[in-house]
Amino acid sequence: MIDGTAGVSGRRDPDEALLDNPDALAEHDPGGMLRHTASAGAQVRESAALAAEANLGVLADDGRPRAVVIAGIGTAGRTGDVLATVAGPRCPVPVIPHRSAGVPGWVGAADVVIAVSASGRSPEALGAAEAAHRRGARLVAVGAPDSQLQAAAERARAPFVPVPRRAPARASLWALTVPVLLAARTLGLVKVNEADLAETAARLDADADRCRPTAESFVNPAKSLAIGLAGSVPIVWGSSPLATVAARRFGDTLSANSRYPVVSGALGEAGRGRVGLLDGVFGGLVEGERDIFADPDEERPTGTRLRLVLLRDGGLNAEDDTDEPLAVEERRADAVQTLAERRGVRCDVVTAEGGSALERLASLIAVPDFASIYLALAHGLDPMAVPAITEMKELANQ
Numbered sequence: 001m002i003d004g005t006a007g008v009s010g011r012r013d014p015d016e017a018l019l020d021n022p023d024a025l026a027e028h029d030p031g032g033m034l035r036h037t038a039s040a041g042a043q044v045r046e047s048a049a050l051a052a053e054a055n056l057g058v059l060a061d062d063g064r065p066r067a068v069v070i071a072g073i074g075t076a077g078r079t080g081d082v083l084a085t086v087a088g089p090r091c092p093v094p095v096i097p098h099r100s101a102g103v104p105g106w107v108g109a110a111d112v113v114i115a116v117s118a119s120g121r122s123p124e125a126l127g128a129a130e131a132a133h134r135r136g137a138r139l140v141a142v143g144a145p146d147s148q149l150q151a152a153a154e155r156a157r158a159p160f161v162p163v164p165r166r167a168p169a170r171a172s173l174w175a176l177t178v179p180v181l182l183a184a185r186t187l188g189l190v191k192v193n194e195a196d197l198a199e200t201a202a203r204l205d206a207d208a209d210r211c212r213p214t215a216e217s218f219v220n221p222a223k224s225l226a227i228g229l230a231g232s233v234p235i236v237w238g239s240s241p242l243a244t245v246a247a248r249r250f251g252d253t254l255s256a257n258s259r260y261p262v263v264s265g266a267l268g269e270a271g272r273g274r275v276g277l278l279d280g281v282f283g284g285l286v287e288g289e290r291d292i293f294a295d296p297d298e299e300r301p302t303g304t305r306l307r308l309v310l311l312r313d314g315g316l317n318a319e320d321d322t323d324e325p326l327a328v329e330e331r332r333a334d335a336v337q338t339l340a341e342r343r344g345v346r347c348d349v350v351t352a353e354g355g356s357a358l359e360r361l362a363s364l365i366a367v368p369d370f371a372s373i374y375l376a377l378a379h380g381l382d383p384m385a386v387p388a389i390t391e392m393k394e395l396a397n398q
């Protein structure tokens with residue numbers, strides 16, 4: 001074990017055996033990040049019930065808005081990306097995630113602002129709630145009960161969905177996302193129905209079960225994904241807009257939980273530039289030096305190398321939910337797998353399952369969420385405590 005600055009201790013080389021030792025897992029996860037993450041399905045059900053009590057119906061009183069702005073930062077900000085992708089390219093109004101304080105200059109009485117903050121106190125969400133009120137935009141707020149955000153919503157006489165606080169915010173993705181989607185449903189912008197919510201919750205429960213700490217690495221998809229990523233520079237690309245949201249989410253959790261550098265984004269965009277990484281010093285150049293006779297399961301390459309994680313959507317219905325033909329996305333996903341294989345870059349594929357956009361998204365997020373935690377634990381890092389975030393806030397506020 002080594003100690004870094006800020007009292008963070010961990011080991012440079014991952015201890016894979018630790019992943020199959022439930023006592024050691026619990027010891028390294030004192031805040032219960034695995035347990036919080038396993039509550040994703042319950043979060044969907046709870047938030048759906050809380051949203052149903054929040055009088056979201058008033059949002060629809062003035063009809064369809066000109067635009068919807070989802071204001072928040074970090075995980076709260078990701079909920080805006082989820083809404084934009086679930087609403088899809090045929091959504092009749094622009095859906096705009098906004099990650100800085102306040103709201104865009106054009107926001108006015110014709111628009112809706114959804115302010116989201118797990119703690120209920122981020123300057124970004126608070127600034128947006130206040131600006132929306134000042135400009136006469138319709139407002140709905142989602143966040144911790146009895147928070148500054150709740151007070152701001154009350155001042156604006158706006159609906160507020162009180163989402164119980166879990167620390168840290170990134171363990172609350174589903175709790176925050178569902179009220180955002182249900183607010184948009186009230187406005188007629190998404191088709192998410194009760195069955196979609198129930199099936200998404202069931203999918204998250206089933207994945208949490210497959211990824212539970214007592215399920216050993218050879219049957220646990222999150223542990224095996226973590227072991228594959230250990231020591232690598234992960235590249236996470238999503239084959240569709242939906243899968244790209246999941247890819248960016250994996251970028252968030254790999255950075256914050258596992259403290260790994262990661263390249264994440266859309267495969268379509270990557271194919272026009274970032275795919276060049278596969279040929280570089282962490283890709284083809286180092287892989288070319290590997291002993292081709294070594295047992296791929298035994299050998300852990302010495303040079304840092306890339307590991308590609310491809311999140312494949314496959315789409316639901318080519319007519320309805322994609323802005324380019326499904327076949328194009330699929331061909332591109334096949335192509336990058338071939339390219340990685342030619343360079344000797346290992347590739348993990350997670351394929352979406354489920355009958356709705358939300359369930360498919362859940363199926364691309366659940367296993368990677370757990371993998372990021374197992375990767376942290378293999379390195380002896382507490383996946384919950386990220387002192388650099390607090391230190392950064394303190395330094396920035398000086």
Ligand SMILES: O=P(O)(O)OC[C@H]1O[C@](O)(CO)[C@@H](O)[C@@H]1O
Nearest residue numbers: 073074075076117118119122169
């Ligand atoms: O959802 P909140 O509480 O507004 O926080 C926004 C972001 O800020 C952090 O709390 C870090 O300060 C993240 O964990 C979070 O996603």
